[in-house]
Every structure is written in structure tokens, then in C-alpha cells.
Amino acid sequence: MILQALHGYYERLLDENRVVPQGFQKKEIPFVIVLDAEGKFVDLEDTRSGEGRNRRTGRFVVPQSVERTGDNAWQKANLLWDHKGYVVGHSDTDHATAKKQHESFLGRIREVLKGLPDEGVKAVTRFLEIGDFQGILAHPTWRDVVAKGGSLSFRLSDETLLVCERPAVRQRVAAVATSVESGTPPQACLITGESAVPARTHSPIKGVRRKNKTTTRAKIVSFKLPAFGSYGKQQSLNAPMGRRAEFSYTTALNTLLDRDSHQKLIVGDSTVIFWTERRHEIESVFANFFGEQEKGVPVQDHKQILALYRAPESGVRPELDPTIRFYILGLVAPNEARIAVRFWYTGPVREVAENIGAHFDDLEIAAPPKWSPYLSIRTLLRAIATRNDLDTVPPNLAGDTMKAILVGTSYPSPLLAAAIRRIRAEQSQKDPRTGTLTPNVTYARVALIKAILVRDTRIGGPFRLNAGKEVGMSLDIGNTNVGYRLGRLFAILEKTQEEASPGINATIRDRFYGAASATPIAAFPHLMKLKNHHLTKIENRGRAINIEKLIGEIMDGITDFPVHLSLQDQGRFAVGYYHQRQRLFGN
Amino acid sequence: MSEQKAASRPFRLRVWGRNACFTRPEMKVERVSYDVMTPSAARGVLEAILWKPAIRWIVERIDILNPIRWESVRRNEVDIKMSPNTNGFWIDDIGNDGKPKHRQQRAGLFLRDVDYVIHARFEATDLAGPDDNPTKFQEMFLRRAEKGQCFHRPYLGCREFAADFAPITNGEPLPQPLEQTPDLGFAQPRDLGWMLYDVFHDRSADTSHVHTCTDECRPGFFTARLDMGQLRVPPPDSPEVRR
Numbered sequence: 095m096i097l098q099a100l101h102g103y104y105e106r107l108l109d110e111n112r113v114v115p116q117g118f119q120k121k122e123i124p125f126v127i128v129l130d131a132e133g134k135f136v137d138l139e140d141t142r143s144g145e146g147r148n149r150r151t152g153r154f155v156v157p158q159s160v161e162r163t164g165d166n167a168w169q170k171a172n173l174l175w176d177h178k179g180y181v182v183g184h185s186d187t188d189h190a191t192a193k194k195q196h197e198s199f200l201g202r203i204r205e206v207l208k209g210l211p212d213e214g215v216k217a218v219t220r221f222l223e224i225g226d227f228q229g230i231l232a233h234p235t236w237r238d239v240v241a242k243g244g245s246l247s248f249r250l251s252d253e254t255l256l257v258c259e260r261p262a263v264r265q266r267v268a269a270v271a272t273s274v275e276s277g278t279p280p281q282a283c284l285i286t287g288e289s290a291v292p293a294r295t296h297s298p299i300k301g302v303r304r305k306n307k308t309t310t311r312a313k314i315v316s317f318k319l320p321a322f323g324s325y326g327k328q329q330s331l332n333a334p335m336g337r338r339a340e341f342s343y344t345t346a347l348n349t350l351l352d353r354d355s356h357q358k359l360i361v362g363d364s365t366v367i368f369w370t371e372r373r374h375e376i377e378s379v380f381a382n383f384f385g386e387q388e389k390g391v392p393v394q395d396h397k398q399i400l401a402l403y404r405a406p407e408s409g410v411r412p413e414l415d416p417t418i419r420f421y422i423l424g425l426v427a428p429n430e431a432r433i434a435v436r437f438w439y440t441g442p443v444r445e446v447a448e449n450i451g452a453h454f455d456d457l458e459i460a461a462p463p464k465w466s467p468y469l470s471i472r473t474l475l476r477a478i479a480t481r482n483d484l485d486t487v488p489p490n491l492a493g494d495t496m497k498a499i500l501v502g503t504s505y506p507s508p509l510l511a512a513a514i515r516r517i518r519a520e521q522s523q524k525d526p527r528t529g530t531l532t533p534n535v536t537y538a539r540v541a542l543i544k545a546i547l548v549r550d551t552r553i554g555g556p557f558r559l560n561a562g563k564e565v566g567m568s569l570d571i572g573n574t575n576v577g578y579r580l581g582r583l584f585a586i587l588e589k590t591q592e593e594a595s596p597g598i599n600a601t602i603r604d605r606f607y608g609a610a611s612a613t614p615i616a617a618f619p620h621l622m623k624l625k626n627h628h629l630t631k632i633e634n635r636g637r638a639i640n641i642e643k644l645i646g647e648i649m650d651g652i653t654d655f656p657v658h659l660s661l662q663d664q665g666r667f668a669v670g671y672y673h674q675r676q677r678l679f680g681n
Numbered sequence: 682m683s684e685q686k687a688a689s690r691p692f693r694l695r696v697w698g699r700n701a702c703f704t705r706p707e708m709k710v711e712r713v714s715y716d717v718m719t720p721s722a723a724r725g726v727l728e729a730i731l732w733k734p735a736i737r738w739i740v741e742r743i744d745i746l747n748p749i750r751w752e753s754v755r756r757n758e759v760d761i762k763m764s765p766n767t768n769g770f771w772i773d774d775i776g777n778d779g780k781p782k783h784r785q786q787r788a789g790l791f792l793r794d795v796d797y798v799i800h801a802r803f804e805a806t807d808l809a810g811p812d813d814n815p816t817k818f819q820e821m822f823l824r825r826a827e828k829g830q831c832f833h834r835p836y837l838g839c840r841e842f843a844a845d846f847a848p849i850t851n852g853e854p855l856p857q858p859l860e861q862t863p864d865l866g867f868a869q870p871r872d873l874g875w876m877l878y879d880v881f882h883d884r885s886a887d888t889s890h891v892h893t894c895t896d897e898c899r900p901g902f903f904t905a906r907l908d909m910g911q912l913r914v915p916p917p918d919s920p921e922v923r924r
Contacts, residue, residue, distance in 0.1 A: 285874075
């Protein structure tokens with residue numbers, strides 16, 4: 095289904111004129127050799143523009159690259175473009191191989207473009223046959239070719255198209271690519287069901303993240319090691335797929351994973367791509383729901399946008415049809431050479447919009463000023479990561495979280511434990527730069543805890559037990575859950591201390607948060623005694639009485655401090671603490 | 682036997698398990714399962730309980746009782762195969778870099794909590810002798826299935842996902858899906874695309890009961906469609922099965 099959906103997407107892209115046809119690929123060509131009509135060297139052009147890290151290389155539509163590995167790789171040259179070994183027979187170390195490569199390069203042009211009456215091809219052939227490359231080697235840009243590497247191609251001096259982009263060449267290449275290969279008998283293709291000659295190897299997929307590296311070049315369908323094959327089949331005959339289908343699914347994938355793609359998200363270790371069955375506006379805004387909020391851009395009201403896609407079928411603009419299917423594919427590259435599917439989700443746009451909307455509802459909690467009410471999935475994951483380092487998030491957790499949001503199921507259970515662990519681990523931790531104490535009960539953590547608890551109560555997940563009234567968006571004085579109440583109490587005790595000794599370095603939070611939330615009986619009796627001392631120090635008597643009253647209200651109904659709080663009650667403790675603190679500072 | 686291939690009466694077998702992986706051929710390295718049980722997996726379950734050269738199982742329908750749920754797992758596997766031509770090897774060999782030599786970490790996207798009803802019958806093959814009549818095998822199958830007997834433990838796609846099974850006897854009501862979700866094809870039929878039907882083996886190279894796979898052993902595919910929680914399986918020789 096995954097590859098079939100990708101195949102369908104390619105057909106769509108082809109209709110919309112957004113992909114190259116079979117036999118071609120988009121390729122960065124940093125260097126172009128400019129020739130005149132006689133095949134004489136004119137110039138060596140550098141197509142890169144911009145500065146520093148953002149420097150971008152010109153992209154061209156070139157004949158598809160050949161697969162080459164192993165000892166005989168020199169025999170396989172790309173048509174009219176390749177690296178310097180093939181194009182001019184130059185190598186820094188291995189001159190013999192470079193010479194052989196160069197011969198294959200010329201051979202390939204002669205073989206594929208035989209008898210083609212095209213000026214460009216003639217010029218290139220003549221240039222290569224004469225083989226006088228002094229002009230190129232002496233050119234100032236040549237130093238970059240040697241240092242940076244990359245591909246070279248050809249252009250005629252009075253044209254803008256590369257030689258391999260000239261109409262006659264393209265026609266020939268397309269004809270060769272779609273012609274039926276002899277040798278292998280046709281088989282039913284598992285994507286289209288049609289009888290076709292199966293592709294032996296599949297094109298590599300670029301752009302899936304692997305351990306913080308930007309891109310990787312790997313395959314999603316490959317059968318390299320002996321244990322991967324079955325029934326005595328070699329390579330991709332294990333999964334017969336016609337060449338056309340193979341081309342379309344790899345092209346669709348590579349388009350979605352492209353550097354410029356707006357249909358790609360990085361979530362933890364997974365690279366997530368998404369697309370719709372037919373053209374639908376959600377494709378262009380979906381990334382915003384989960385991506386980082388851009389600085390300076392006003393916060394979008396996601397709920398309003400989502401409500402649009404949940405609209406009834408009748409009377410909506412065709413591009414908002416909520417029954418169109420939405421596909422989401424999470425990929426990871428656990429090995430150098432292979433890509434694995436982490437998750438795959440498909441459902442009507444309406445369902446996706448509903449599930450995302452429910453996620454934002456669950457997550458919603460009184461936000462501190464200057465914070466967006468919509469936390470990105472990266473912010474959420476960073477909140478449970480050690481040292482804010484996303485790489486410390488367990489490998490499956492990010493993908494599972496994303497999946498839970500999209501499918502509308504319980505959030506993965508390790509999330510709650512992780513959030514509480516981070517809160518406890520970071521109490522009394524100092525910011526290494528400023529030396530001030532870092533807040534541990536952060537907005538993102540509390541929002542996450544709240545979402546987990548609320549969702550589990552709603553849909554009956556693993557943490558639903560012992561819920562009573564669930565935690566809300568902001569302070570709920572009617573909530574009688576002991577965890578929630580103790581959280582509130584703790585916030586007030588801390589505030590009392592702060593008012594008694596303004597500018598104090600470490601508060602009770604830094605020493606007692608962990609104990610208070612996990613084993614209240616070990617912390618609260620002591621804290622209550624401390625509070626009495628603090629109250630006597632507060633000069634404003636009215637204030638002191640108010641605090642006393644507030645504490646009395648919260649303690650109403652709590653006769654004994656519990657011996658310990660369950661994980662979910664520790665979560666409610668954090669939420670109660672956060673809510674109360676927001677209120678104290680809001681006033 | 683008569684010239685018409687003798688067929689058995691229909692059987693219904695319920696199979697269920699904690700996990701399942703009906704591996705898609707295109708994603709069998711980093712495994713991804715089909716959404717539902719494939720006909721060949723169902724055949725495998727039936728053959729685990731009863732198989733004789735004289736019969737061949739034909740799966741006709743598979744009912745899906747549980748909603749389709751997924752689980753992703755990463756695990757270590759061995760990357761080589763034993764073959765008669767090797768002198769053998771130790772799978773725990775350590776390479777020069779001090780790491781296990783034959784290990785590969787492979788990811789898998791498996792199904793979770795599956796429950797199916799397989800509807801099938803068997804027909805006689807060319808190897809059926811004069812004493813092999815369908816009634817004999819029918820009785821054998823029912824007896825074995827009821828007692829939980831099997832040649833090897835039936836499994837759900839992969840050996841490690843053992844299946845529990847129980848026959849549904851005549852007159853017993855068919856179990857119904859737990860929830861009538863759209864992904865089981867309840868609101869409208871759900872198209873699953875081309876699904877593996879089975880591998881059709883080429884027997885021409887076989888010698889003395891030993892099958893050797895050739896290039897002519899071809900997988901067959903059919904368009905799978907879920908309708909009201911049911912996957913209808915076409916007969917193996919029908920034009921719907923492409924190979």
C-alpha cells in the first residue's frame with residue numbers, strides 16, 4: 095500500500111508537471127564545460143551561487159544516473175554528465191582507472207546517441223575525441239573542481255540548456271528508458287499488477303536522516319545479504335516490480351524527501367513525509383502544525399485552520415474535500431544502506447484534522463506570556479530530553495508520539511514517566527551560563543502531562559484509573575484530587591517563603607520538590623512547620639492571613655498526607671503546582 | 682477418484698495471537714506487514730494442522746475480527762543462510778572488529794492483537810491415491826483441530842508469532858468483528874491494493890520429492906479488498922490472480 099500510494103502520487107506529480115519523466119533525474123551540477131559549435135573549449139563555469147553554508151548549486155534535469163559499485167564500476171558512465179574522472183579522465187591518485195572511466199564515458203555517448211543529428215552532441219563528441227583538456231586544467235575554476243568534487247556537464251556557448259537537456263537528446267533518452275529490456279521475462283508487478291519486466295535493482299532514496307547527519311543515500315527495497323532472499327530469487331526479483339513502477343515510487347519518495355520539500359518533517363529520529371491522494375490544501379499547512387514556530391511570524395490559529403478541513407462534504411471548495419485520503423509515512427535509517435518504515439498512517443483528511451485538533455485540545459493549558467498556545471512536537475520532545483538534547487529521546491518514542499497524535503490513541507506510556515523524571519532531575523539545577531536556577535516545572539512539560547492525563551481519561555488509556563475530575567486548562571479550585579491539591583499547596587508554600595525572604599537563592603522547590611511529589615508524608619509535615627516561620631516574617635499581616643486562609647482552603651478534605659503518590663498523581667501534582675503558580679503570579 | 686477434483690466441505694478455523702507479520706515482499710528486509718492476513722499465511726496455518734500430498738488447501742475468505750493495530754520493533758537477526766554447500770558456520774562468530782559477524786539490526790512494523798476466521802476447503806491433488814477420499818481427510822482435520830494437534834505450531838506470518846487456533850463447528854455462529862471500523866471496510870469497501878496470493882512453484886526441476894526453486898517459481902498477486910470485515914480470496918486459477 096505504501097509503494098502503491100507513492101506510485102499514485104507520482105502520477106499526480108506528473109500531471110502537475112512537478113517531476114521529471116522516466117529516464118531523467120534532477121541533479122546538482124556545480125561545474126559546466128562551455129564549448130563552441132566546433133567542440134573547442136570556451137569556459138569552465140561555476141553554477142554555485144550564494145555564500146558560505148547556504149551556497150547552492152545549480153540543478154539540472156539530466157539523464158538518470160547509473161548504478162555502479164564494485165570493481166567494474168569504471169565501465170558504467172552517466173550520459174553527458176559525471177565526475178571529472180569520467181568526463182576528462184582526471185584523477186588525483188588512480189590515473190589508469192580514470193583513463194578507463196573516460197573511455198566508458200565517450201563510449202556511452204556513442205552508444206546511446208548514435209546517429210543523432212544534434213549540434214550539441216557533435217560538439218561534445220568532437221571535444222572528447224580530440225582529447226585536448228589543457229584549457230580546462232589551466233582554468234582558475236579547475237582548482238574548485240579538484241577540491242570540491244561534484245559533477246561536470248556540457249553546454250554550448252550560445253545556449254542556456256545543457257547539452258543533455260537539448261530536446262533531441264531528451265527524446266532519445268526517453269525512448270531508451272521506456273523501451274522493453276530483453277532477457278528477463280515479464281512478471282506481474284506488485285504495484286500495478288500489470289505484466290512488466292521487473293527492475294533488478296532500485297534507485298537509492300536520499301534525504302532520510304541518520305543520526306543527525308543531514309542526508310543518507312539508502313534503499314527502501316533491497317535484498318543485499320543472503321538471508322534477505324527467498325525461493326532462490328536474486329536481488330529485487332524477490333519483490334517483482336516493473337521498471338516504470340520502480341521509477342515512479344522512487345521519484346515520488348525523492349521528491350517528498352527533497353531538501354526544498356515542504357511535505358517533510360523531522361520528528362525525533364524519524365523523517366516524516368506526507369501527501370494527499372488528490373490535491374488538497376492541507377498538504378501545504380500540515381508541517382506548520384508540528385514544525386517549529388518561526389520567529390516573527392504571528393501565531394496561527396491552528397484550530398481555525400483545522401476546523402476548515404473538518405467541514406462537511408457538501409458545499410466545500412473541491413480542494414478542501416475532507417474525504418480525500420491523507421498519507422503519512424515515517425521513515426528511519428537504522429543502517430547505512432537501508433531505510434525502514436517506522437510508521438504508516440492513512441485516513442481521510444477529516445480524520446487527520448480531527449485527531450490533530452484533539453491533540454491541541456488536550457495540550458491546551460494556560461500559557462505564560464509570550465508563549466504560543468501551540469507547542470510543536472519538537473518542543474514537547476525536547477521537554478522530556480536530557481540536557482534539551484533531542485538525541486537522548488529513546489528511538490521509538492518520537493515516532494510513537496507522532497503516531498498517537500495522528501491516530502488519536504493514547505500517548506506512549508513512557509512519556510509521562512519521562513516528563514516527571516525530567517522535572518525531578520532538574521530541580522535545583524543551575525543554568526551554567528547565568529548561574530540562576532532553571533525552572534523545572536516548565537510550560538511544555540506540564541502541557542504534555544496534562545495532555546496525557548486528559549486523553550487517557552477521555553479514551554480510557556492506561557492512566558485513566560483513579561482520575562476523579564480531570565485537570566483542566568487553568569486553576570480548578572474544585573478539583574479534589576490529592577495530587578493536584580498537594581501541588582497547589584506546594585506552590586503556595588514556595589510563594590510564602592519567597593515573600594518572607596525576598597531574593598532568596600534556593601527555595602523549597604529546589605530541595606523538596608521530588609520528595610513532596612513522590613512521598614508527601616516525608617516532606618509536607620516539615621514544610622508546614624517551615625511555613626509558620628515564614629508567615630511570621632511577612633510584614634504585611636493582611637497578606638499573611640490571606641495566605642493562611644488559602645492554605646486552609648486547599649487543605650480542606652486532606653486529613654493525612656499520603657505515603658506516596660502514583661505516577662499519574664505525580665503528574666497531577668505538577669499540573670496543580672503549575673496552575674497555582676500561574677495564578678499567584680498572575681494576580 | 683473421479684475426473685472432477687474432489688473437494689472437501691468448507692471449514693472455518695479461528696486463529697488469533699499477540700502479534701503477526703504478514704510481510705510485504707517489497708519490504709521484507711526492514712519488515713512491514715500487510716494490513717491483514719494473506720491467503721498464503723492462512724494456507725500455512727491450515728497445513729500446520731493437516732497436510733498430505735494428496736490434498737491442497739484453498740483459502741476462500743478471511744474475516745478480520747479485531748481493529749488493525751500496529752507496533753514497531755527493532756531486533757537483531759542473523760544475516761546469512763545455511764545451505765547444503767557450506768561447511769556450516771557459527772552464527773555467534775566474532776569479526777575482526779570484535780563485533781558479531783553475522784548480525785543485522787532489522788526494524789519491523791508488525792500487527793498487534795490479531796484475530797481471524799479462515800474459511801477454506803481442500804481439494805484432491807494428482808497425488809491422491811485410490812484410498813484417499815475427502816471424507817477421510819475432513820474427519821482427520823476436524824479431529825486434529827479440535828484436539829489442538831498440529832505438525833508444527835501454526836504461526837501468523839513469521840515463525841516467532843505463534844498462533845492459537847480453534848475450529849468453528851457446523852451450526853456454531855460466526856464470530857463478529859469487535860468494532861465496525863472504517864479500516865475494516867465497514868463504511869465503504871477498503872482497497873488494500875495488490876496483495877501476495879501465494880508463490881506458485883515450478884515442479885519441473887524437482888527430483889525425488891525434493892523441490893528446488895527456479896526462476897519459474899512465481900509469486901501471484903490479487904487486488905485485496907476489505908468489505909464489512911471480510912477479505913474475499915479468489916480461487917488460485919482465476920484470472921484475478923496475476924503472476
